[in-house]
Amino acid sequence: MTTTDTDVQSSSNGPASTGPANTGSASTGSASTGQRSEVRLRASQLRLGYGDRLIVDGLDLDVVSGTVTAVIGPNGCGKSTLLRALGRLLAPRGGSVLLDGERIDKMSTRQVARILGVLPQTPQAPEGLTVADLVARGRHPHQTWYRQWSSADETIVADALRMTGMLELADRPVDELSGGQRQRAWLSMALAQGTDLLLLDEPTTYLDLAHQVDVLDLVRQLHAEAGRTVVMVLHDLNLAARYAEQLVAMRDGHIVTQGPPDEVLTEDMLREVFGLEARIVPDPVSGGPLVVPIGAHFR
Amino acid sequence: MTPGTPATTRSTQAGTGHPAQPTGPTDPGGVGTGGRDNRSAIAARRRRRLIGLAALLLALVAAAVASIAVGAKPIPLGAVWHALATPTGTADDIVVRSLRIPRTLLGVVAGIALGVAGSLMQGHTRNPLADPGLLGVTQGASFAAVLSIFALGLTGVYSFVWFAFLGAMIAAVLVFLLGSAGSGGGGGPTPVTLALAGAAMSALLYALTSVVVLLDQQSLETYRFWQVGSIAGRDQGVLGQVLPFLVVGLVLALVNAPGLNALSLGEDVARSLGQPVLRTRVIGLAAVTLLTGASVAACGPLAFVGLVVPHVARAITGPDYRWLLPYAGLIGAVLLLLADVLGRVVARPGELQVGIMLAAIGAPFFIVLIRRKRLVRL
Numbered sequence: 001m002t003t004t005d006t007d008v009q010s011s012s013n014g015p016a017s018t019g020p021a022n023t024g025s026a027s028t029g030s031a032s033t034g035q036r037s038e039v040r041l042r043a044s045q046l047r048l049g050y051g052d053r054l055i056v057d058g059l060d061l062d063v064v065s066g067t068v069t070a071v072i073g074p075n076g077c078g079k080s081t082l083l084r085a086l087g088r089l090l091a092p093r094g095g096s097v098l099l100d101g102e103r104i105d106k107m108s109t110r111q112v113a114r115i116l117g118v119l120p121q122t123p124q125a126p127e128g129l130t131v132a133d134l135v136a137r138g139r140h141p142h143q144t145w146y147r148q149w150s151s152a153d154e155t156i157v158a159d160a161l162r163m164t165g166m167l168e169l170a171d172r173p174v175d176e177l178s179g180g181q182r183q184r185a186w187l188s189m190a191l192a193q194g195t196d197l198l199l200l201d202e203p204t205t206y207l208d209l210a211h212q213v214d215v216l217d218l219v220r221q222l223h224a225e226a227g228r229t230v231v232m233v234l235h236d237l238n239l240a241a242r243y244a245e246q247l248v249a250m251r252d253g254h255i256v257t258q259g260p261p262d263e264v265l266t267e268d269m270l271r272e273v274f275g276l277e278a279r280i281v282p283d284p285v286s287g288g289p290l291v292v293p294i295g296a297h298f299r
Numbered sequence: 300m301t302p303g304t305p306a307t308t309r310s311t312q313a314g315t316g317h318p319a320q321p322t323g324p325t326d327p328g329g330v331g332t333g334g335r336d337n338r339s340a341i342a343a344r345r346r347r348r349l350i351g352l353a354a355l356l357l358a359l360v361a362a363a364v365a366s367i368a369v370g371a372k373p374i375p376l377g378a379v380w381h382a383l384a385t386p387t388g389t390a391d392d393i394v395v396r397s398l399r400i401p402r403t404l405l406g407v408v409a410g411i412a413l414g415v416a417g418s419l420m421q422g423h424t425r426n427p428l429a430d431p432g433l434l435g436v437t438q439g440a441s442f443a444a445v446l447s448i449f450a451l452g453l454t455g456v457y458s459f460v461w462f463a464f465l466g467a468m469i470a471a472v473l474v475f476l477l478g479s480a481g482s483g484g485g486g487g488p489t490p491v492t493l494a495l496a497g498a499a500m501s502a503l504l505y506a507l508t509s510v511v512v513l514l515d516q517q518s519l520e521t522y523r524f525w526q527v528g529s530i531a532g533r534d535q536g537v538l539g540q541v542l543p544f545l546v547v548g549l550v551l552a553l554v555n556a557p558g559l560n561a562l563s564l565g566e567d568v569a570r571s572l573g574q575p576v577l578r579t580r581v582i583g584l585a586a587v588t589l590l591t592g593a594s595v596a597a598c599g600p601l602a603f604v605g606l607v608v609p610h611v612a613r614a615i616t617g618p619d620y621r622w623l624l625p626y627a628g629l630i631g632a633v634l635l636l637l638a639d640v641l642g643r644v645v646a647r648p649g650e651l652q653v654g655i656m657l658a659a660i661g662a663p664f665f666i667v668l669i670r671r672k673r674l675v676r677l
Contacts, residue, residue: 143557
C-alpha cells in the first residue's frame with residue numbers, strides 16, 4: 001500500500017515541471033486559450049468506485065492541451081472508470097476533476113457537453129437509426145426545445161460525415177454497418193458535437209487489426225487538423241505507443257508511470273503493470289518502442 | 300461473420316474513407332452537391348412525415364365521423380351534421396350530442412394518451428414489449444377503484460374516477476421509488492429494476508383487488524364492467540375531469556422527446572451529449588403516469604393500444620421520438636375509435652366493449668407484426 005502511494009506521488013510529480021506552472025492559471029478559473037501547455041483536465045486525489053467497491057483511490061493526472069494520451073493497463077485496473085470520471089459520467093467519491101480549471105461536478109451536464117465529448121465502449125444505436133441521424137444527435141447539446149435544427153447544424157454534421165469518410169453511408173442504418181464503419185459513425189457523432197476535447201473508451205474494441213489502425217489514423221487526423229486533445233483507453237500497447245504521445249500506465253486503480261511512450265514502455269514496467277515478460281525492440285516503422293511478449297512457450 | 304465479410308467491408312471502407320481525403324479539399328464542387336443532396340433528402344423526408352401526419356389527421360376525422368354515425372341506431376351523415384351544427388332536439392340530435400360525441404371524444408383522447416404513453420414507456424425501458432401499465436398504473440387504479448366502492452359505497456363510474464386516478468399515481472410513484480432503491484447507484488431506476496418493481500407491485504395490487512371483490516358483491520359488479528375497458532356510458536363529466544392531466548401529460552411527453560432521443564443512445568452517451576439522465580427519466584415516466592392514469596381512470600384498462608401502436612408508428616417514422624410520439628398518438632386514437640365502431644357492428648343490436656375488441660384485433664395484429672419483422676431493438 002505504501003509503495004503504491006509513493007508510486008502515485010512520484011508519478012504525479014513526474015510531469016511536475018508543467019504541473020505547478022499551471023496551477024496558478026488553472027485555479028483562477030477560465031484558463032486562457034491558445035496556451036500550448038495548458039492543462040485541460042486535472043484529476044486530483046480522485047477516489048472512484050461502484051457500490052461498495054473502491055476502484056481508484058487517490059489518483060492524480062493532468063491532461064495537457066493538444067496532446068493525445070493513451071491510458072493502458074490490465075483488465076479491471078480502473079482505466080474506463082477513470083475515463084468516465086474525467087467525462088463527468090461518474091461522480092467521484094472524493095477528490096476532484098477540473099475541466100479548464102473549473103470543478104466539473106459544479107458544471108451542468110450541458111455545459112460539460114459543449115466542451116468535451118465522451119465515446120463509451122461499444123455504444124448501441126437503436127435499430128433503424130441512420131448514420132446521418134446518429135451524427136445529427138451530436139448537435140444535441142447545442143439545441144433547445146424551441147430551436148431544434150439550424151443550417152449551421154446541417155453544415156457541421158455534413159463536415160463531420162465528410163471528415164470520417166461516412167458521407168456516402170449517411171443514409172444507411174447504423175446497425176447494418178460493419179464494426180469499423182460503425183465506429184467511424186460514432187466518431188462522427190462525437191465530432192459533430194464540436195468539442196476539442198475527446199475521451200474515447202477503447203475505440204478499437206472488437207475491430208480487426210486493419211480497422212484498429214484505420215480508426216486510430218482517424219483519431220490522429222482529428223488531432224492533427226484542429227489540435228484536439230484526445231484521451232483514450234487502449235488495449236494494444238504497440239498501437240498506443242504509435243498513436244499517443246503520452247502514455248499513462250495504470251494498475252489496481254493507480255498510475256504506475258506516465259510519460260512519452262519510449263520512457264513508459266520498458267520491460268520493467270510491463271513486468272510490474274501487466275505481469276508480462278517481454279522484450280522491447282525498436283519499431284521498424286516508427287522507430288518507437290515495440291513490445292514483443294515472451295510467454296511460457298518460448299521461455 | 301464469414302471470413303470474407305471483414306475483407307469486403309474493409310475494401311468499401313477504404314473506398315469511402317481514404318479517397319475522401321484527397322478529393323475533399325480539392326473538389327469543393329462535388330462535396331457541395333453531396334451536401335445539397337443530403338439537405339434536400341432531409342427536407343424531402345420532413346415533407347413526407349408532415350404529409351403522413353396530415354393523412355393520419357384525416358383518418359382520425361373519418362374514424363370520428365364513423366364513431367358518431369354507426370351504432371345500434373345508425374344515423375345518416377346528414378343528421379350527424381344537423382346534430383353538430385344546428386341541433387333542434389330531435390332523437391338523433393340527442394343520441395349524437397349526449398352519447399356518441401362524448402364517447403368519441405373519450406376514445407380520441409384515450410387513444411392519443413395510450414399511444415404516446417406506450418412509445419415513451421418502450422423508449423425509456425428500451426423494451427419492445429413494455430406497455431404503459433408497466434409502472435403498476437393499471438392495477439393501482441383498479442385497486443383504488445374497488446376500494447372506494449367497498450369502503451365508501453361509491454357506485455357510478457363518475458364517482459370513482461378520482462380515486463382510480465389517485466391510485467394510479469400512487470402506484471407509479473411507489474414503483475419508481477422501489478425501482479430506484481433496487482438500482483443501488485442512486486442515479487434513478489434502471490429498465491430492469493423498473494420492470495421488476497412494476498411487476499411486483501402489480502401482482503400485489505391485483506391480489507388486494509381480488510380480496511376486496513371477493514368480500515363484496517357490489518364492488519365485484521362495478522369492477523367487472525370497469526375492468527373490461529370501455530369508452531361507452533361514461534358521464535360527460537369524466538372527460539372534463541381527466542382532460543387537464545392528459546394535456547399536462549402530453550406536454551411533458553413532447554418536451555421529453557429530444558431527451559429520449561439522446562437517451563436511446565445509452566445513458567453514458569446521453570450524459571456526454573448534455574442530457575441529464577435522471578431528470579429525463581422522471582419527466583418521461585411522469586408523462587406516462589399522467590397519460591395512462593387518466594386513461595385508465597376514465598375508460599378502464601385498454602390493452603394493446605400502448606403495446607402495438609408504438610411498433611406501427613416506429614415502422615413509419617423510425618426511431619426519432621419527435622416524430623414517433625405524434626404519429627403514435629394519432630394512430631392510437633384511430634385504432635381505438637375503429638375498434639369501438641367495430642364492436643358496435645359485430646354484435647348488433649348489442650355491442651362488444653372496446654377493451655374486448657382491442658384484444659381481439661390487437662392480438663393477431665401483434666402476432667403478424669412479430670412474424671413479419673422481428674421486434675425492433677430499442
